Amino acid sequence: MQSKLIFTISLETLSHQIQKTIQDEFQPTLAIIFASPAMGLEALRVLFNKNNIQIIGASTAGEIGNTAIQGAGISLLLLDPPTSHFKIIQREANYESSPEIGVQIAQVAQTYFKNPAFIMVFSMNICGDTMIDGISKTLNGYPSIFGGMAGDDMKMKESYTFSNEKVSSNSVTVLILDNDKIAVEGMALSGWQPIGLENKITKANNNIIHEINEEPALDVVKRYFGDYFANSLNEDSLSLGIAQYPLQIIREDSYVLRAALDSNESDGSLLMAGPVTTGDSFRFSIAPGFEVVEDTIQGFKDFAKEKPEADALLMFSCVARHMSLGPMIEEEIEGIYNVWQKPMAGFFTYGEVGQQSTGTSHFYNETCSLVLLKEL
Amino acid sequence: MSKYALLLKQLEESLLPYLKEEQAKDLLTEQLAKLKKEFIKNEFKVKRTIQDKQITKQILEHTITELKIQSENLKHQKALTEEQTAFKEQLFANVSHELRTPLHGILGMSHLLENSTLDKEQRGYTEIIRSSADNLLIIINDLLNLSKINAGKTLLLNEPFSFENLLTDLNGVLTFKAKGKGLNLVITNPPNMPKFLMGDRTRLYQILINLLNNAIKFTEKGYIALNVYVLRKNESTIDCQFEIKDTGIGIKTGQLNSVFDSFTQLLDSKKENSLEGVGLGLNIVKKLVQLMNGKIKVKSKVGQGTTFSLNLSFDIPAASAIKNLTLHKSAIVIPTAWQDKKILLIEDNEANLVYAQNLFAGGHITLDIAKNLSIAYHKVGQQLYDCILSDVKLPDGNGFELIAKLRGDHSAINQRTPIMVLTASANDKEADYAKKLNVQSYIGKPFPPQLIISEMKKIFKDNNVTISSLQTMQRPAKNRSPEPYFAHLEKNFKNKPSLQIEMFEIFLNQLPMAIKQMGKGLAENDLKVFHYDAHRIKSTINIIGLPKLKPLITKMDEFCYKKINIDQLPELYTQFKMQAEKDIKIILARKEELLVAS
Numbered sequence: 001m002q003s004k005l006i007f008t009i010s011l012e013t014l015s016h017q018i019q020k021t022i023q024d025e026f027q028p029t030l031a032i033i034f035a036s037p038a039m040g041l042e043a044l045r046v047l048f049n050k051n052n053i054q055i056i057g058a059s060t061a062g063e064i065g066n067t068a069i070q071g072a073g074i075s076l077l078l079l080d081p082p083t084s085h086f087k088i089i090q091r092e093a094n095y096e097s098s099p100e101i102g103v104q105i106a107q108v109a110q111t112y113f114k115n116p117a118f119i120m121v122f123s124m125n126i127c128g129d130t131m132i133d134g135i136s137k138t139l140n141g142y143p144s145i146f147g148g149m150a151g152d153d154m155k156m157k158e159s160y161t162f163s164n165e166k167v168s169s170n171s172v173t174v175l176i177l178d179n180d181k182i183a184v185e186g187m188a189l190s191g192w193q194p195i196g197l198e199n200k201i202t203k204a205n206n207n208i209i210h211e212i213n214e215e216p217a218l219d220v221v222k223r224y225f226g227d228y229f230a231n232s233l234n235e236d237s238l239s240l241g242i243a244q245y246p247l248q249i250i251r252e253d254s255y256v257l258r259a260a261l262d263s264n265e266s267d268g269s270l271l272m273a274g275p276v277t278t279g280d281s282f283r284f285s286i287a288p289g290f291e292v293v294e295d296t297i298q299g300f301k302d303f304a305k306e307k308p309e310a311d312a313l314l315m316f317s318c319v320a321r322h323m324s325l326g327p328m329i330e331e332e333i334e335g336i337y338n339v340w341q342k343p344m345a346g347f348f349t350y351g352e353v354g355q356q357s358t359g360t361s362h363f364y365n366e367t368c369s370l371v372l373l374k375e376l
Numbered sequence: 377m378s379k380y381a382l383l384l385k386q387l388e389e390s391l392l393p394y395l396k397e398e399q400a401k402d403l404l405t406e407q408l409a410k411l412k413k414e415f416i417k418n419e420f421k422v423k424r425t426i427q428d429k430q431i432t433k434q435i436l437e438h439t440i441t442e443l444k445i446q447s448e449n450l451k452h453q454k455a456l457t458e459e460q461t462a463f464k465e466q467l468f469a470n471v472s473h474e475l476r477t478p479l480h481g482i483l484g485m486s487h488l489l490e491n492s493t494l495d496k497e498q499r500g501y502t503e504i505i506r507s508s509a510d511n512l513l514i515i516i517n518d519l520l521n522l523s524k525i526n527a528g529k530t531l532l533l534n535e536p537f538s539f540e541n542l543l544t545d546l547n548g549v550l551t552f553k554a555k556g557k558g559l560n561l562v563i564t565n566p567p568n569m570p571k572f573l574m575g576d577r578t579r580l581y582q583i584l585i586n587l588l589n590n591a592i593k594f595t596e597k598g599y600i601a602l603n604v605y606v607l608r609k610n611e612s613t614i615d616c617q618f619e620i621k622d623t624g625i626g627i628k629t630g631q632l633n634s635v636f637d638s639f640t641q642l643l644d645s646k647k648e649n650s651l652e653g654v655g656l657g658l659n660i661v662k663k664l665v666q667l668m669n670g671k672i673k674v675k676s677k678v679g680q681g682t683t684f685s686l687n688l689s690f691d692i693p694a695a696s697a698i699k700n701l702t703l704h705k706s707a708i709v710i711p712t713a714w715q716d717k718k719i720l721l722i723e724d725n726e727a728n729l730v731y732a733q734n735l736f737a738g739g740h741i742t743l744d745i746a747k748n749l750s751i752a753y754h755k756v757g758q759q760l761y762d763c764i765l766s767d768v769k770l771p772d773g774n775g776f777e778l779i780a781k782l783r784g785d786h787s788a789i790n791q792r793t794p795i796m797v798l799t800a801s802a803n804d805k806e807a808d809y810a811k812k813l814n815v816q817s818y819i820g821k822p823f824p825p826q827l828i829i830s831e832m833k834k835i836f837k838d839n840n841v842t843i844s845s846l847q848t849m850q851r852p853a854k855n856r857s858p859e860p861y862f863a864h865l866e867k868n869f870k871n872k873p874s875l876q877i878e879m880f881e882i883f884l885n886q887l888p889m890a891i892k893q894m895g896k897g898l899a900e901n902d903l904k905v906f907h908y909d910a911h912r913i914k915s916t917i918n919i920i921g922l923p924k925l926k927p928l929i930t931k932m933d934e935f936c937y938k939k940i941n942i943d944q945l946p947e948l949y950t951q952f953k954m955q956a957e958k959d960i961k962i963i964l965a966r967k968e969e970l971l972v973a974s
Contacts, residue, residue: 195432196439224438225431245431284435286428290421326420327413 001182001375002026002080003312005343007065009073011043018051021078028078030086032119032175032314033057033162034064034347036072037152041160041167044074049164053078056088056175058121059160061151061319064346067334069322072153077312077345081375085181087112090163090173095206098127101172102134109176110139117184119314119371120147122172124159124350127206128363129256129275131172132353142359144184146371148316148349149273149363156261159350177373185307186371188354188364189299190257191292194248194283196224201280207272216268221260224284243320246366247272247282254356257285259320259365261350273320273351273365285366293328296368297335303370304339310372313337315346317368322348324366336370380415384408475516482509518656524971525663530579532667536693537577539570546584546602554592560599561588568606570614572698574691576668578873583664584618586657587684591622594682598623613691620684627676635674636662714836718742718759722752722766722775723798725915726882732765734875735828749773756782756790763835764790765828768799768806769911775799776806779813794835796828861962863921873970880967883916884960891953894932898946906945907936925959928952 004026006017021028031048035041037059048055063075089108093101109116118135122128132145150159161173177184199220203211212220221242246259262271315333322329337344354369355361388408395401482505489502524530547563554561584602591600601621608615627635636658665672665686676682721732724747736743744759746752749772756764756778766775779795782788796817797810810818817831862876869875890913897906914929932948935941 196435197442224435286432286435289425289428324424326424327417328420331417 001311001373003343003373004028004078005065005075005345006078007063007068007070007073007075007345009070011039011047011074014044014074014076015047018047018053018078022051026078026080028053028080029083030079030081030175031055031057031076032079032345033074033076034060034345035074035076036060036063037160038072039074041162045162045164045167054083054086054088055162055164056119056121056173057162058148058150058173058347059152060347061154061350062322062348064315064317064333064344064348066344067330067337069330069333069348075345075347077314077343079312079373081182085178085375087176088163088173089176090161090165090168090171092168092171093122093126093131094170095125095127099130099134101126102131103138104134105131105172105174105176106135106138106143109135109174112176113178113180115179117144117177117179117182118146119175119177119184120145120172120353121150121161122147123150123161123169124152124156125170126172127275128351128353132361132363136361142355143361144179144186144355145353145361146184146186146314146316146355146369147353148347148369149351151319151348151350154319181376183374183376184371185374186355186369187300187303188352188356188362188367188369189296190364190367191287191295192246192248192257192285192366193288194255194285196284198250198281198283201276201278201282204276204278204280207275209270209272209276210267217270218263218265218268221263221270243273243365244324245284245286246320247276248285249276250281250283254358254362256362257365257367258282259318274363287324290325290328293325293332293335296332297339300336300339300370307372308340310340310342310374312373313340313342313344313346314371314373315344315368316349316352316354316371317346318352318364318366319348319350321366321368332368336368340372380419381412384412384415475512479509479513479516482506515656518660520971521660522656522663525660525667530664530667532579533576534574534691535576536572536574536697539573540565542577542581542584543602543604545581546588549585550588550592550600553589554600557592557595558597559592559595561592562599562601564601564603566604566606568609569604569616570609570692572693573614574693574697579664579668580688583661583686584620586661587620590657591620591624591682595622595624598681607687609692611692613689615687615689618686618688620686621681622683623681626678626680626682627674628678632674632676636672711833714741714832716742717762717836718744720744720746720752720755720759720761720764722746722749722764722770722778724748724767724771725912726886728767728798728915728919730875730878730882734869734872747771749775749778752778756788756793760789761793763832764793764795766795766797767915768797769908771908776809776813779810779815783813796831796835861921861923861959862966863923864918865920877967877970879916879920880963880970883920884963886913886916887956887960891956894949895953898949903936903939903942907933910936920963922959924955925952928955 004021006014006021008014008017031053033044033048033055035044035057041057041059044057045055057076060075062069062071063073065075087109089105091101091104105118105120106116109118116139120131122131126149128149135143135145150161152159158169160167160169161171162168163173199212201209201212201217202214203209209217211217225242225245243259243261246257248255249258256274258272258274258276260270261273263269264271315336317329317333325332333346352364352367352369353361354364354367354371388405391404392401395404489498489505494502521530543563543565547561551561588600588602599622601619603619603621605617605619606614607617662672665688668688670686670688672684672686674682674684719736719741721729721743723729723732723745729745729747733743733745744755744761746755749770752766752770766779768775775797779797782790782793782795785791794816795813796819797806797815798819799806807818816835819827819831865876865879869879890909893909894906897903897909910929910932914933917925917929928948928951932945932952935945935948
């Protein structure tokens with residue numbers, strides 16, 4: 001399977017490059033597109049429809065292309081797998097319907113392929129965690145599920161996914177691959193370390209934490225972080241916010257990171273980038289230092305020993321990770337790209353989906369999830 | 377733009393005009409761009425590192441604060457829990473005491489009733505009252521025991537004790553009970569079993585008697601056996617097995633796993649209403665065995681019998697420890713030759729009765745009791761005794777009246793029976809009188825147990841011992857350090873906390889009544905009433921110790937007896953009452969200590 005990366009900040013350049021790649025006798029059948037909402041997503045959809053290329057796309061909070069990053073641009077992979085090897089579906093969904101939508105996606109996938117794998121992007125009103133649970137439970141195993149929650153250039157208002165059919169701010173768009181024809185492998189790494197005492201979420205509803213240790217959640221956060229982030233919590237931007245110090249939610253045999261996206265001063269609640277449950281225990285977490293970059297690269301180098309080959313790479317990296325690592329994120333991306341040195345498109349997400357070493361897929365924050373695509 | 381970025385820009389602007397070749401210009405721009413990127417990264421790293429350190433510091437400071445708060449909360453919780461536990465224990469102890477006090481009354485009264493003239497139906501009712509009260513006492517004691525074990529308040533002693541003596545006690549206590557049901561009690565002790573062990577005699581006794589009592593309870597014919605086996609032994613330690621075997625009704629296989637659970641009773645289908653207690657006995661046994669780091673197992677066949685096996689390890693005491701123990705214990709070992717002796721104890725004071733009963737327990741002696749002169753007259757007319765132990769002051773008269781009558785009546789069957797007078801008001805005048813009445817021993821209370829035994833040894837060795845050797849056996853006053861509060865009790869019942877507790881309870885029962893009656897006597901100018909209760913309570917005080925109350929009551933008793941200094945009695949009585957209030961608190965505290973320790 002051939003793959004080409006197009007990494008640009010203008011639609012005009014994009015159109016030109018698409019024509020150029022086609023002229024090079026490369027006949028793409030599939031485009032995986034990550035683009036800033038500012039690029040005009042509808043125009044993008046029309047453009048690819050004209051070129052008769054199937055698309056799956058998501059709006060971003062910054063784009064990744066091979067070793068580079070950018071904002072307000074486009075990063076896309078053009079691939080040429082046979083159309084029989086994949087299907088793209090788009091479903092309208094919201095937070096509450098997410099588990100059921102997960103079940104539906106799995107059921108549809110089963111009608112296409114015996115052994116399906118999933119690349120999925122979804123708008124920020126959808127619960128990634130329960131949707132993935134729905135897929136996993138329906139398929140009764142450990143299906144390969146990767147992807148990310150679409151961004152909106154950190155405006156935190158609404159994010160979009162799109163297919164050839166439409167652009168929607170209430171949807172999940174899924175690329176279902178025949179895993180017997182195209183291997184979909186990957187791994188998610190975080191490196192964040194817990195700090196401080198264990199706390200308990202005593203009142204939560206979906207992805208909103210109302211109370212921690214029976215106190216308003218925001219009061220606890222303020223007490224923990226002093227005045228350092230007190231002001232930034234109410235800003236529209238996540239920059240320098242508490243998102244860089246996510247909650248490490250303790251689960252039976254593992255943990256998941258949940259970053260705070262916003263807060264509500266009037267009721268003292270926190271809006272999280274993923275679901276939390278009343279009764280969850282957690283500790284705050286912190287990047288152990290810039291060695292986390294080296295550790296992550298090494299983690300993927302180790303992974304490459306088992307999976308040395310790829311036709312293309314996809315990267316879903318948390319925007320809060322970007323904020324936390326600053327320019328060092330480029331070193332991380334470059335280091336990871338250099339392991340396989342294949343065309344890699346990605347974006348900075350509001351939450352990532354990836355597999356742990358146990359084979360289970362989860363929805364994370366503060367994580368770098370990498371996907372290897374390889375035609376068999 | 378940062379300071380470094382600005383410097384780079386200035387450098388680029390100042391150098392570019394001097395470079396003529398485009399390639400060199402590109403190279404400079406490229407290198408400067410790389411440098412700028414590195415500067416930006418490093419600048420971010422520094423900024424980020426500072427931020428992370430500040431955040432880490434804040435989180436850790438908060439964590440420390442939280443930990444301090446948690447620590448304080450835990451301390452508070454601990455104090456609260458301790459307070460609640462103490463309250464619960466106090467409440468439990470009080471309730472237990474409150475329950476046991478009237479129970480003792482019921483038991484005492486039923487004993488008196490049984491000794492009175494009753495028709496068959498009345499005797500049956502009396503027996504039911506007594507056995508019901510006995511059962512209730514067992515339940516209360518079991519609950520108290522279990523509560524202490526569960527609260528981790530049961531501490532084990534590790535001191536030398538005579539294992540042989542323990543087996544003798546078990547045999548003495550249980551033989552009669554077993555024989556009463558037509559059962560044989562067999563106790564086997566291997567020759568290589570040490571005579572002395574280190575450990576908690578009381579707890580081992582409690583375990584074994586519980587299992588043996590159970591065995592007797594559930595066996596209608598055949599035998600009960602306690603077999604001791606030595607499993608492993610060296611100079612300093614021994615592992616042994618106690619096997620308690622019966623030929624009773626057995627336990628169903630399905631019930632075997634739950635026999636050690638609380639509130640589990642083994643029902644005998646033939647005798648559904650015959651069970652005692654609430655099924656705590658075996659639970660207590662198991663917990664005590666676990667406390668002693670031992671193991672207990674049970675196997676059983678319905679209709680054939682049950683065998684409990686418990687494995688326990690003990691240290692073997694050093695020779696020096698045994699020597700002290702032997703000296704101490706040998707004085708109160710009752711010779712086996714006294715097995716068929718019949719003794720009459722004429723005593724009205726409950727504390728003295730318990731004291732004497734305990735002294736002779738396990739000695740195979742038949743101890744008959746008369747709590748007043750009338751009963752004593754009746755008994756001495758019916759039965760020949762080997763020895764009579766008599767108090768002087770009795771509710772319905774003076775003990776010397778009976779002695780004088782016996783000695784003067786040639787037809788009396790107990791005319792020549794050796795007599796020991798036990799009195800709380802020992803004095804030379806009385807001792808002389810006793811001598812005249814051919815009383816063999818005149819002993820002042822409180823008496824050490826070994827004194828009674830040694831005196832009895834003399835009596836039984838030479839039934840015709842002359843009164844010339846008689847002397848007042850009061851313990852000589854010595855110059856010694858202040859007497860501990862419960863000196864006498866602790867000395868004589870060192871390993872018997874339950875007996876000490878019982879004595880305290882008797883005293884706590886008697887004291888308020890004595891104070892009330894003495895007060896009444898004073899108010900009504902009735903010296904007889906005052907003296908009667910003063911004398912009674914003096915006897916109990918002497919048994920316990922109480923060095924502050926003792927001189928006051930002794931003085932009052934003496935003044936009443938000699939009819940001197942009567943005008944000082946009100947003042948002495950007031951002092952006695954005040955001191956009694958203080959002593960009650962001390963006794964209650966000590967009693968609780970004993971309850972907790974046991």
